[in-house]
Amino acid sequence: MPELSYREAVRDALATAMRQDDGVFIMGEDIAEMGGSMGVTSGMLEEFGRERVRNTPISEMALAGAAIGAALQGMRPVAEIMYEDFMTLAAEQVVNQAAKLRYMSGGQLTVPVVFRTQGGAGWSPGAQHAQQLEAWFVHIPGLKVVFASTPEDVRGLLWSAIYDDNPVVFFEHRTLYGIKGDVPEKIEPIPIGKARVHRRGEDVTVIATGRLVHESLAAAEEAEKQGVSVEVVDPRTLQPLDEETLVASVKKTNRAVVAHEAVTRMGFGAEVASVLQYQAFDWLDAPIERVGAKFSPLPFAPVMEQFVVPHMEDVLEAIMRTVGRGN
Amino acid sequence: MESGTIVRWLKSEGEPVAKGEPLYELDTDKVTQEVEAEASGVLLKIAVAEGEVEVGRTIAFIGKEGETVAVEAPAPQPKGPDTETVSDTVPEPKRVSEPTTNGRIKASPLARRLARERGIDLASLRGSGPEGRIVAQDVESPAPAAARPASPVASGEVQSQPLSNIRRTIARRLTEAWTVPAFMLTVSADMTRANELVARRRELEPDVRVTVTDLLTRVCAQALVRHPGMNVQYTEDALLSFPNANVGIAVAAPQGLVVPVVHNAEQLSLSQIAQARGDLVGRARDAKLRAEDLEGGTFTISNLGMFEVDQFVAVLNRPQASILAVGATRDQVVPVDGDLHVLPMMTMTLTCDHRAVDGATGAEFLKTIKTFLEDPGLAL
Numbered sequence: 001m002p003e004l005s006y007r008e009a010v011r012d013a014l015a016t017a018m019r020q021d022d023g024v025f026i027m028g029e030d031i032a033e034m035g036g037s038m039g040v041t042s043g044m045l046e047e048f049g050r051e052r053v054r055n056t057p058i059s060e061m062a063l064a065g066a067a068i069g070a071a072l073q074g075m076r077p078v079a080e081i082m083y084e085d086f087m088t089l090a091a092e093q094v095v096n097q098a099a100k101l102r103y104m105s106g107g108q109l110t111v112p113v114v115f116r117t118q119g120g121a122g123w124s125p126g127a128q129h130a131q132q133l134e135a136w137f138v139h140i141p142g143l144k145v146v147f148a149s150t151p152e153d154v155r156g157l158l159w160s161a162i163y164d165d166n167p168v169v170f171f172e173h174r175t176l177y178g179i180k181g182d183v184p185e186k187i188e189p190i191p192i193g194k195a196r197v198h199r200r201g202e203d204v205t206v207i208a209t210g211r212l213v214h215e216s217l218a219a220a221e222e223a224e225k226q227g228v229s230v231e232v233v234d235p236r237t238l239q240p241l242d243e244e245t246l247v248a249s250v251k252k253t254n255r256a257v258v259a260h261e262a263v264t265r266m267g268f269g270a271e272v273a274s275v276l277q278y279q280a281f282d283w284l285d286a287p288i289e290r291v292g293a294k295f296s297p298l299p300f301a302p303v304m305e306q307f308v309v310p311h312m313e314d315v316l317e318a319i320m321r322t323v324g325r326g327n
Numbered sequence: 328m329e330s331g332t333i334v335r336w337l338k339s340e341g342e343p344v345a346k347g348e349p350l351y352e353l354d355t356d357k358v359t360q361e362v363e364a365e366a367s368g369v370l371l372k373i374a375v376a377e378g379e380v381e382v383g384r385t386i387a388f389i390g391k392e393g394e395t396v397a398v399e400a401p402a403p404q405p406k407g408p409d410t411e412t413v414s415d416t417v418p419e420p421k422r423v424s425e426p427t428t429n430g431r432i433k434a435s436p437l438a439r440r441l442a443r444e445r446g447i448d449l450a451s452l453r454g455s456g457p458e459g460r461i462v463a464q465d466v467e468s469p470a471p472a473a474a475r476p477a478s479p480v481a482s483g484e485v486q487s488q489p490l491s492n493i494r495r496t497i498a499r500r501l502t503e504a505w506t507v508p509a510f511m512l513t514v515s516a517d518m519t520r521a522n523e524l525v526a527r528r529r530e531l532e533p534d535v536r537v538t539v540t541d542l543l544t545r546v547c548a549q550a551l552v553r554h555p556g557m558n559v560q561y562t563e564d565a566l567l568s569f570p571n572a573n574v575g576i577a578v579a580a581p582q583g584l585v586v587p588v589v590h591n592a593e594q595l596s597l598s599q600i601a602q603a604r605g606d607l608v609g610r611a612r613d614a615k616l617r618a619e620d621l622e623g624g625t626f627t628i629s630n631l632g633m634f635e636v637d638q639f640v641a642v643l644n645r646p647q648a649s650i651l652a653v654g655a656t657r658d659q660v661v662p663v664d665g666d667l668h669v670l671p672m673m674t675m676t677l678t679c680d681h682r683a684v685d686g687a688t689g690a691e692f693l694k695t696i697k698t699f700l701e702d703p704g705l706a707l
Contacts, residue, residue, distance in 0.1 A: 254437050254463060281436050282436050282437060282439075282440040283436070283437050283440075284435060284436045284437055285435040285436075285437040285438065285456075285462050285463045286435060286456070286457075286462065321457070324455065324456045324457055324460075324462065326457075
């Protein structure tokens with residue numbers, strides 16, 4: 001099995017699709033010569049040329065709209081929104097157009113577009129460049145939302161997103177680009193809407209997304225040393241949500257922690273907790289714990305950023321609270 | 328029997344099992360019993376680790392070593408609720424605090440469900456979770472009473488004990504029976520010859536300890552055969568008549584009242600009845616009765632004579648149509664042909680379901696019992 005970084009895995013999915021399919025192309029701010037702000041599309045200009053690796057003006061609304069138009073005409077565009085904070089600028093096109101057109105046209109139109117974007121704390125990019133806004137988009141009927149946490153998942157899911165006939169908002173986490181992992185020789189599509197159980201456990205289920213998957217796996221290791229067996233599940237697709245896998249896990253362990261980097265309040269985790277309490281009510285032996293960022297704009301100062309967003313220790317504390325050993 | 332509660336497994340997954348070996352403990356509304364394996368092989372998978380389960384659900388798979396099984400697939404009732412496994416590796420809770428008791432008991436949903444399924448009163452448990460919350464572990468292995476403050480229990484303090492399955496069943500069935508229109512008939516029998524017979528049988532067969540209850544069982548079985556109108560059950564749709572006299576004997580077992588049944592008692596000799604009765608009562612006291620020991624009864628004898636009770640009225644053992652309450656045998660002055668005799672008299676009261684049995688039918692039946700007891704040769 002080859003080993004790829006998360007960054008290389010994204011690039012591999014894009015390039016492989018572009019090699020086999022003329023309808024797939026990428027567009028975004030500074031994605032050509034510069035290779036994107038995170039270097040994901042480095043080298044792709046040389047291979048695919050300017051027609052298919054398109055730099056756009058600094059207008060997220062315009063580039064999102066252009067991508068939607070291309071998708072309506074039968075292309076499979078992948079638009080990069082440099083920071084997910086800037087999804088707010090693209091929101092009109094994504095929320096009001098991409099998400100609605102198939103429905104409003106009675107199925108005559110399809111919008112097979114992918115909006116790739118990235119965000120997250122860790123490098124102190126400040127309040128306008130590090131948010132986690134997936135909860136905004138899971139709230140919109142008509143959009144699919146993916147948030148992959150490993151090289152294997154990001155490649156297989158991006159492939160499925162490109163070939164999905166519906167608009168997909170595809171979140172990547174900035175701090176994960178460098179992590180490495182084994183991937184299958186050939187790209188194996190990972191179905192949208194299927195969670196992944198990273199680790200089996202008996203006492204507590206941690207449902208985590210993005211960077212928090214890795215924090216949760218580390219917390220699970222630590223909890224194991226203290227005699228608590230932790231199951232870690234990554235939904236991978238936030239919309240549609242693989243409720244079955246999550247509920248089955250919690251019915252087994254009777255306890256749940258939901259962990260994401262985004263602000264806890266009104267977050268994606270609230271919806272997961274609601275699904276669990278309703279479908280596994282009689283199986284719950286402790287209140288569902290939620291781990292997320294404090295309700296604050298992200299501070300620029302590294303120590304403050306560190307304080308606001310959750311880490312392994314926060315997940316571990318939540319795990320321990322569910323088994324009655326917390327503070 | 329519609330459901331039972333799996334108390335614990337006596338074998339673990341992967342362990343070899345031989346047909347007939349005890350496999351798990353089952354608590355039904357009648358009895359707690361060890362259930363034997365129906366096949367030999369390897370216990371591949373336990374589908375229901377514990378808790379209540381309806382009859383017909385697949386609870387485990389026995390097969391060849393290395394065979395894989397799909398847990399849900401062969402369940403005969405696909406509508407069954409999801410199987411669930413309760414983790415038994417819950418770590419020791421660190422903090423223990425008293426539950427807040429301002430009316431509401433703090434308990435997790437899982438703990439509430441387990442308590443409901445097992446008939447345990449949450450109020451009788453002590454919560455070990457945060458803020459004294461009762462969690463599943465507290466239901467599964469309640470802290471012993473000694474965990475309470477060690478000071479001696481104040482005199483007059485009300486002790487609360489969770490209801491066992493058997494206690495709930497007794498309550499439910501007897502409450503149901505109380506709604507049945509019933510009548511009672513009382514008769515006294517001269518037990519001179521019955522006592523002689525029992526004493527003589529003990530001399531002849533010291534190994535088989537024949538008792539008055541055995542003779543009563545024999546006598547009642549013969550009387551039922553002669554009065555088929557008594558060997559019946561009332562149902563909403565039909566009156567059921569039974570071909571055999573399956574006589575239940577009420578036994579005060581440590582866990583509560585149980586009524587094991589001597590099946591086909593009309594075909595058994597007195598010593599066969601004594602052996603069957605000895606076996607059933609012994610296993611009732613050891614809580615080793617099997618479900619089939621408790622099923623199929625058509626009539627019940629409840630004998631409190633050994634407790635010096637003169638006479639009493641028994642509550643119907645539904646769905647049976649009648650029950651005989653037997654008191655102690657006492658010497659009484661009885662006028663016989665103008666003379667006063669001192670005779671060992673036993674008073675019996677027959678309770679009948681009036682929907683199934685009329686007074687005269689009951690009276691004739693009771694008269695036969697009296698005649699058989701006073702002249703036991705007629706019933707042998």
